[in-house]
Amino acid sequence: MRFDLPTPGFSFELLATLGHARAGILHTPRGDIETPVFMPVGTAGTVKAMTADELRAPPLDAKIILGNTYHLFLRPGMEVMSIAGGLHRFAAWDRPILTDSGGFQVFSLAALGEIDDDGVTFRSHIDGTKHRLTPEISMDIQRVLGSDIAMCFDQCPPGDADAATHEVALARTTAWAKRCRVAPHAPGQAVFGIVQGGIDTQRRLRHMDEITALDFDGYALGGLAVGEQLADTYRILDQVAHRLPAERPRYLMGVGTPQDLETAIAAGIDMFDCVMPTRNARNGYLFTRSGPRVNIPNAANRTDLGPIDPDCPCATCRTHSRAYLRHLYLAKEILYARLATLHNLTFYACHVRAIRDRILAEGERA
């Protein structure tokens, strides 16, 4: 079953379901994205340590990456991005890009100034300069970046926020979503709405109804994995994800571990992004198919001539030993970050692809 999305050129094809889990294809003007999909995070115009060629090469074969509006807005700034003709050209990445709205970073990274119903004033975490983001400004930045999927500007309360804080944030997020829905966007740019509501199921479902009524191209769950208990995250996923519109892609923002992804896919999620594979790689944590994560500086790896993961098809595992990677890590060599990032991103890609294959093999044709 193939569903046209509101934005011309975009459609979502549902191939199979297994319980709430779905396997499909998000068709975009810049290429097809097999779902479920993990999107590597390219914060500042680069997936850290990686070239576009490496991201595109199988077995990693990333079909879409994420760019951060907040970071790119501050540096290199919109004059450069505009002259460069958008983020694809600037970073020489020809496949789809999803940009977040900047909201999450304003609330987590920046020195927050006033927040009101119109928008947010904040100071840059780079140089302290004062800036303002509103739904219209966020959409305009994303228009200039030229991402294939833009996200609504939302307010994401912390995991321990009280009910009153949530209610204010929800009302604002809905009002801002309405403004984002009508703001100009780039040709061929889809827009996703974001459902907030913390870990209260009824609040989540109520907000879901408000946001889905606005008819976005896709829907995201925001405000999860922001400090709440994992059991609460999983409960919300179980109770909310499958209730999001079946004919639209569903995106869980900023999550998570390989287990989180598996749980969320079972709950009905199609798209993911997270800095975990890239950041963990740089910090010495490498994922393996069998057994726990490898902490590469551990003495056990000192003379270990085997790969990080003998079942991994990535160039790092096919070429290099744990002993070599440990040496590069301890010597603070740039090559370490490259090899480790390539491995962890390939691990995530293979992990999600294996789940997708299982849905296609064991599920019902949709």
Place this chain on the structure above:
Amino acid sequence: MRFDLPTPGFSFELLATLGHARAGILHTPRGDIETPVFMPVGTAGTVKAMTADELRAPPLDAKIILGNTYHLFLRPGMEVMSIAGGLHRFAAWDRPILTDSGGFQVFSLAALGEIDDDGVTFRSHIDGTKHRLTPEISMDIQRVLGSDIAMCFDQCPPGDADAATHEVALARTTAWAKRCRVAPHAPGQAVFGIVQGGIDTQRRLRHMDEITALDFDGYALGGLAVGEQLADTYRILDQVAHRLPAERPRYLMGVGTPQDLETAIAAGIDMFDCVMPTRNARNGYLFTRSGPRVNIPNAANRTDLGPIDPDCPCATCRTHSRAYLRHLYLAKEILYARLATLHNLTFYACHVRAIRDRILAEGERA
């Protein structure tokens, strides 16, 4: 004309000469090295920021890289290197490697302890631990590393050393060269002697006679570009390089700028290594065929969508703009170091290859 070198499996083929300049091929058991050649420096088991695949890929196509005995001896250390089966296997590099002797780093990087006629005691620049290098220990480390070309352990006085210091260093370097000549080395491992003597021509020539009498596979000029005036460097090159044995490869250690290489090749040098292209790249300095080096953080590059060098065949110049590179540099992105290093190393490779082509085209067949 092809000359067998003392170590079986090695020969030096002289193809053409143009004045004192030479074009040739250094044949080694692990592959041929067209000379003149620039050897990228792989200090600690990696040419910083680069994979072996990138180094091997045309147009960079590095035929030989350098490894640092001092660094590898301290980290990962010889137990790891021995278990790994040597540097080629450890770093997954299948082409030739030249290792220095560790002498230069002991005198420049480490906290120097006592130096006597037997060897040098020093403290590690990493953790302050105390170590000792002698000619025999240096050769044994290089034997375990399994480099294709090992260098004699020598004493390199600073550029402003007085005559007495030079005389002590020369006598020691000759005595140590004799010990290196008879020390065990790895099968298929050539050994090069090092000529010291600072900027005094007669002293240089006298030491050259002492070292060349020992019949090494090749000869290096050490102790240049260590603080002396450039005119003195060039004078020594002009007066000494072409007097080194014509049937052996001639190696100028740790030099230098593109102009230095051109001058040294004209004087008769065949081989070079220097951290300049890699280190300059990381520090924001990028070489160009026309005009001065680019200082990438300069504001002039902010919205410049052109490449670093329009005539450069490297992937960086074929893919990315100055504006993007400047952004990555300012954002301290790892990708910057990769792209910049690839460009500068390609620049050096093309620079030396162009000079070689000119010698072949305009010179006399040898």
